[in-house]
Amino acid sequence: xxxxxxxxxxxxxxxxxxxxxxxxxxxxxxxxxxxxxxxxxxxxxxxxxxxxxxxxxxxxxxxxxxxxxxxxxxxxxxxxxxxxxxxxxxxxxxxxxxxxxxxxxxxxxxxxxxxxxxxxxxxxxxxxxxxxxxxxxxxxxxxxxxxxxxxxxxxxxxxxxxxxxxxxxxxxxxxxxxxxxxxxxxxxxxxxxxxxxxxxxxxxxxxxxxxxxxxxxxxxxxxxxxxxxxxxxxxxxxxxxxxxxxxxxxxxxxxxxxxxxxxxxxxxxxxxxxxxxxxxxxxxxxxxxxxxxxxxxxxxxxxxxxxxxxxxxxxxxxxxxxxxxxxxxxxxxxxxxxxxxxxxxxxxxxxxxxxxxxxxxxxxxxxxxxxxxxxxxxxxxxxxxxxxxxxxxxxxxxxxxxxxxxxxxxxxxxxxxxxxxxxxxxxxxxxxxxx
Amino acid sequence: xxxxxxxxxxxxxxxxxxxxxxxxxxxxxxxxxxxxxxxxxxxxxxxxxxxxxxxxxxxxxxxxxxxxxxxxxxxxxxxxxxxxxxxxxxxxxxxxxxxxxxxxxxxxxxxxxxxxxxxxxxxxxxxxxxxxxxxxxxxxxxxxxxxxxxxxxxxxxxxxxxxxxxxxxxxxxxxxxxxxxxxxxxxxxxxxxxxxxxxxxxxxxxxxxxxxxxxxxxxxxxxxxxxxxxxxxxxxxxxxxxxxxxxxxxxxxxxxxxxxxxxxxxxxxxxxxxxxxxxxxxxxxxxxxxxxxxxxxxxxxxxxxxxxxxxxxxxxxxxxxxxxxxxxxxxxxxxxxxxxxxxxxxxxxxxxxxxxxxxxxxxxxxxxxxxxxxxxxxxxxxxxxxxxxxxxxxxxxxxxxxxxxxxxxxxxxxxxxxxxxxxxxxxxxxxxxxx
Numbered sequence: 066x067x068x069x070x071x072x073x074x075x076x077x078x079x080x081x082x083x084x085x086x087x088x089x090x091x092x093x094x095x096x097x098x099x100x101x102x103x104x105x106x107x108x109x110x111x112x113x114x115x116x117x118x119x120x121x122x123x124x125x126x127x128x129x130x131x132x133x134x135x136x137x138x139x140x141x142x143x144x145x146x147x148x149x150x151x152x153x154x155x156x157x158x159x160x161x162x163x164x165x166x167x168x169x170x171x172x173x174x175x176x177x178x179x180x181x182x183x184x185x186x187x188x189x190x191x192x193x194x195x196x197x198x199x200x201x202x203x204x205x206x207x208x209x210x211x212x213x214x215x216x217x218x219x220x221x222x223x224x225x226x227x228x229x230x231x232x233x234x235x236x237x238x239x240x241x242x243x244x245x246x247x248x249x250x251x252x253x254x255x256x257x258x259x260x261x262x263x264x265x266x267x268x269x270x271x272x273x274x275x276x277x278x279x280x281x282x283x284x285x286x287x288x289x290x291x292x293x294x295x296x297x298x299x300x301x302x303x304x305x306x307x308x309x310x311x312x313x314x315x316x317x318x319x320x321x322x323x324x325x326x327x328x329x330x331x332x333x334x335x336x337x338x339x340x341x342x343x344x345x346x347x348x349x350x351x352x353x354x355x356x357x358x359x360x361x362x363x364x365x366x367x368x369x370x371x372x373x374x375x376x377x378x379x380x381x382x383x384x385x386x387x388x389x390x391x392x393x394x395x396x397x398x399x400x401x402x403x404x405x406x407x408x409x410x411x412x413x414x415x416x417x418x419x420x421x422x423x424x425x426x427x428x429x430x431x432x433x434x435x436x437x438x439x440x441x442x443x444x445x446x447x448x449x450x451x452x453x454x455x456x457x458x459x460x461x462x463x464x465x466x467x468x469x470x471x472x473x474x475x476x477x478x479x480x481x482x483x484x485x486x487x488x489x490x491x492x493x494x495x496x497x498x499x500x
Numbered sequence: 501x502x503x504x505x506x507x508x509x510x511x512x513x514x515x516x517x518x519x520x521x522x523x524x525x526x527x528x529x530x531x532x533x534x535x536x537x538x539x540x541x542x543x544x545x546x547x548x549x550x551x552x553x554x555x556x557x558x559x560x561x562x563x564x565x566x567x568x569x570x571x572x573x574x575x576x577x578x579x580x581x582x583x584x585x586x587x588x589x590x591x592x593x594x595x596x597x598x599x600x601x602x603x604x605x606x607x608x609x610x611x612x613x614x615x616x617x618x619x620x621x622x623x624x625x626x627x628x629x630x631x632x633x634x635x636x637x638x639x640x641x642x643x644x645x646x647x648x649x650x651x652x653x654x655x656x657x658x659x660x661x662x663x664x665x666x667x668x669x670x671x672x673x674x675x676x677x678x679x680x681x682x683x684x685x686x687x688x689x690x691x692x693x694x695x696x697x698x699x700x701x702x703x704x705x706x707x708x709x710x711x712x713x714x715x716x717x718x719x720x721x722x723x724x725x726x727x728x729x730x731x732x733x734x735x736x737x738x739x740x741x742x743x744x745x746x747x748x749x750x751x752x753x754x755x756x757x758x759x760x761x762x763x764x765x766x767x768x769x770x771x772x773x774x775x776x777x778x779x780x781x782x783x784x785x786x787x788x789x790x791x792x793x794x795x796x797x798x799x800x801x802x803x804x805x806x807x808x809x810x811x812x813x814x815x816x817x818x819x820x821x822x823x824x825x826x827x828x829x830x831x832x833x834x835x836x837x838x839x840x841x842x843x844x845x846x847x848x849x850x851x852x853x854x855x856x857x858x859x860x861x862x863x864x865x866x867x868x869x870x871x872x873x874x875x876x877x878x879x880x881x882x883x884x885x886x887x888x889x890x891x892x893x894x895x896x897x898x899x900x901x902x903x904x905x906x907x908x909x910x911x912x913x914x915x916x917x918x919x920x921x922x923x924x925x926x927x928x929x930x931x932x933x934x935x
Contacts, residue, residue, distance in 0.1 A: 089651060089797060099840040100650050197648060203798035205648035213632060213640035215535050216524060216818020345804065348783060362524060362815035363638035370801035380797035383651020397832040405534040
């Protein structure tokens with residue numbers, strides 16, 4: 066362990082987040098010293114290319130392309146990893162821990178894919194591994210889940226954890242635009258990347274869902290355990306249909322405790338869903354994020370703020386850095402991974418959901434009965450049916466009660482095969498109301 | 501220090517919160533053991549009367565009226581104080597710390613009045629003193645301010661931190677009721693006490709503002725430093741006037757960093773204010789609480805949830821208990837008080853605010869000019885003037901730009917003395933928009 070008169074920090078990566086981490090470390094150094102107890106000294110910034118354009122003025126000699134060498138330095142106490150992606154981030158973090166450094170990372174993809182490897186390495190090295198910035202940017206959500214709610218039983222986490230998709234869906238809702246048009250606008254404004262797949266198809270949200278579910282339910286949940294649907298199939302008609310029933314379409318990360326054959330299971334999923342406009346998450350606009358938490362004693366909590374961006378993410382990183390630095394000075398560690406509950410993951414097909422289904426039908430006697438029978442065939446109970454239009458425009462909008470997702474999917478399949486059904490025009494899950 | 505095979509807890513107080521703390525400690529004991537690392541054993545519950553009705557079944561022999569004796573027991577590791585009020589709570593907490601116990605409390609009044617005495621005692625005893633439950637019930641707000649934002653610069657905290665007054669104001673807004681009528685309904689529904697002074701006059705919110713300002717700005721702020729106005733003078737006309745300008749009246753706890761002659765000062769105040777309906781705090785209904793935080797890097801964050809109630813408050817207490825217990829096992833302590841910034845408190849008269857003023861005026865030439873002159877006399881710039889009605893019903897509604905509160909108050913005094921002003925019908929500060 067290094068000399069405790071200063072704590073030495075290496076930052077890996079100097080992009081949008083890394084440059085803000087470096088700026089805050091430099092500009093707020095007096096405050097950080099007061100809050101940590103000793104000066105926090107930036108000793109190196111690992112980058113791929115020395116001559117890339119950067120948003121921050123770096124003191125001379127700090128930049129290095131020898132990132133592995135930086136991590137291996139004997140005098141580095143704290144390593145901040147904001148490179149992102151699986152490799153070389155994983156190797157660098159493992160090397161840092163192995164070398165005795167404490168680590169702060171914002172790397173949701175790596176944590177969701179291979180968290181247990183990292184947690185075990187931190188445990189073995191007896192070092193902290195903190196990652197508040199990995200979920201919902203600046204919003205403090207992991208620390209509250211891990212610590213503030215440690216004496217409570219969390220039953221459900223419902224989050225808007227991807228700003229890109231929320232921006233697109235909000236745009237579709239407010240302007241009536243289709244998905245492609247809204248995506249294009251998001252790209253023009255810098256809210257979506259040129260290749261938007263990770264955001265739009267829900268991979269990013271699924272990684273965050275895995276992290277949230279692991280913490281909330283004290284179990285190991287990886288990205289592979291999370292059922293995932295993106296928003297690229299959401300149509301203007303879906304959004305309009307949601308509006309007709311006083312709802313709005315959001316891409317939700319949903320983590321729940323659900324009864325299973327041998328006790329509670331964890332269900333984790335990411336998909337677009339209709340939620341009532343009166344739900345606190347419905348008013349989360351543009352690229353903002355919010356996480357709604359239900360627990361037995363605390364009831365309903367919501368955490369809201371900017372879910373991405375260099376400075377907000379850097380704020381979360383620095384918060385972790387102060388805690389980790391203080392732990393290090395005290396010769397202690399924060400709460401590490403807690404997977405004692407070791408709950409099984411419930412398959413999506415068994416998870417109870419509710420469906421909203423809009424169907425173009427022939428306008429003749431017996432249509433409603435036939436449709437109702439299709440639901441009954443799969444033991445799905447109907448909450449409401451609304452008939453709209455007449456003749457060639459006749460449409461039925463059905464909202465089901467909760468049923469196993471597989472039964473609902475099978476019901477939709479059956480509807481699609483029926484003669485009286487011209488087209489199933491909108492299928493979407495419904496969340497945030499009574500079952 | 502006690503045997504580390506179990507941690508022994510004494511709970512002081514067994515009312516609405518205490519009984520829920522006891523229930524959670526008992527019902528969730530397996531989870532608590534897993535999360536803390538060793539069993540957490542309830543060894544005593546201190547009460548005033550053994551025969552009072554309680555919401556929880558207590559194991560035999562745990563109840564005692566010898567509260568001082570319970571706190572002095574050599575084997576007690578953790579003391580939870582949920583008696584409330586100044587004495588005997590202060591003496592008991594000081595005795596617990598002196599005796600080597602770590603303390604978790606929900607006592608906002610005591611912390612706001614005499615926090616420094618408690619913090620010094622904790623420091624001297626090298627023990628934890630945690631109090632998440634003291635502000636906004638179950639909402640994790642102190643831990644995020646203290647830890648998550650420790651690497652950021654918080655500039656402003658705007659909170660709805662009193663459920664009683666929010667319920668009353670929400671009722672006045674939704675039904676057009678006057679203050680007395682809404683208060684009566686709140687009392688009938690159990691949202692307000694028989695003597696509602698502490699809530700209605702803003703004392704409770706001021707205590708919370710002091711705690712929030714201390715943490716946010718790393719300075720010592722006590723209840724005496726907080727400017728305070730309650731809601732008992734808010735009229736149905738004020739609420740209607742707010743609605744006319746797309747706003748809603750809320751009792752806000754406002755803590756800000758403000759430029760002063762020798763660097764930033766802390767301004768802390770509690771008063772009713774009009775905020776735009778588009779502001780995230782505007783949609784906080786009924787008895788819910790929410791805290792809106794602005795910081796330099798993170799931007800705008802909001803934390804929302806139940807601000808009171810036995811179970812929600814107990815959730816916050818138990819969260820602290822788990823952290824404090826883990827710290828104790830590790831032989832360490834969490835972040836204690838941090839008052840290094842030691843900022844001066846700005847007097848309310850110097851704090852820049854904005855006023856909304858509605859005036860019944862004579863409907864004749866020159867009235868607007870005379871009113872405008874009254875503002876100009878005090879160097880207050882006007883943002884908007886709206887004239888409503890004619891003749892005997894003529895009314896001017898003026899919204900100012902930001903100016904020192906004393907200048908605004910003097911302007912209103914001058915308006916009241918003017919011949920052409922029949923009555924100043926509504927005066928209220930405006931928050932949550934541009935200055």
